[in-house]
Amino acid sequence: MSERRWSIGELARASGVTVRTLHHYDRIGLVRPRERTPAGHRRYTEADARRLYRVRTLCGLGLSLDEVAAVLRNAQDDLGSLRGLLTAQLADLESRAARLEESAQRLRGLLARLDGPDMPGPEQFLATLEPMPVDVRRYLSEAQLAAITEQAAKLGSDAIEQAKTEWLALFTRLRQHLLGGTPVDDPAVRELVASWREIAAAFHAGDLEAATSALWEDNRAGLGRELDERLGWSGPGSAAEVVDYLRKARAAGETGKDH
Template identity: 50%
Template sequence: MSGNGRRWSIGELAAASGVTVRALQHYDEIGLLRPGDRTSAGHRRYTERDLHRLYRVRALRGLGLSLDEVAAVLDDAGGDLREVLLAQLAALEAHAERVGRLAERVRELLGRLEDADPGPDDLLTILEMMSVFESYFSQQQRDDLAARRAALGPEAVEAAKREWASLVAEGIALLREDPRPEDVRVRALVRRWDEIGTRFHGADEGLTGAARAMWTDNATELAGRLPWSPDEPRALVELLGRARQVR
């Protein structure tokens, strides 16, 4: 053993620092914290300098830095602390945003559970439809829709849902007569359908376009729990689309 000062065995350092022996062995293997001394038998002995480095490792790990980032900062190998911390802050803020969105999804699902008592299959269907919804609308658009629903109030939202369901039933019945897109009844249906959508989308063409694309691509799935054949909701959406083009 060479040099002066206190020396700690790996077990003593683990007990004193709260870091496990296994972690200290790993730090040694990757070169993050190598013992400054060894006994004649080859056993690790850590110096006061090693102890201070370990405290810094723990502090940086506590900020969420990876072991590679910690090593870069401590060894000053392109690891400018300010830049590393700025990058870490950006990553943490992005993670917080993702957690916030996830919390909102769980909150929405719990709200649906309060209104009914769905079984496991129903819950999976709800989650699937939520995923479909998120794939067509940006986060800003989803926030705008949520704000519009809140402004309308729960009673108005439920009334719109009932009105829409009645409108779909009327449209399916009309569809069975094989009408042309320019039929006045089809055009009236389009006006009423779009009026309901406007309550939620306003004059935002982006929201309206995203909603129509979602319905066009997923009409069967979105209306699959309603009492019609799987193809009828999709055919109705296609008819409404052709009627808008004629108009």
């Protein structure tokens, strides 16, 4: 029997990724079509489709594209390796389902209160929003959480909301530079890093900067995935990759100061 083939558009539709993403994967060597037509059009084989599944699943588990490439460099296209990846993806989906069910329970409770004679209080509506932001509390020690809470109280809610707005704008612009292939030592990227430092300085009292750096190192996959969900990002340029890009840019700036 002849093996199934996909054009780039067919594979994009079947897998839920964009054609642009597939072009990017081809360019960096993550998923390259094994065949081309006489006219030069890409044709993806069944093995290519399985490799795309591996790439998308590993990205979904929080790995950067560089890390995905390293994992797949010596990976075998066999039942054993696929079984391990399927098991990891299932565990991740079950964890997400548990969080969604918790949110659904909150909303059911709120809907039940609407059947009563009184309007639920605003704190009950706000409680349904708690799972939406990235919750770093479960990654922190009690001492670290207390230090961050104390610093936030000193800054005040207005300053915190302003910092969030500025942070999102900077993060988005860094992602654009990452996707555009801008070197980390480019002046435009350095300017963004300087602005980032100004925002971070207000929150990093004492040893908080070291604590947050360690927090990222220890929980990159989970935090990156939660950031992607919060920001609605998918495909190349994940939140974890943007943070890695930022850290490389900061390191490049420190190296430049030493010379």
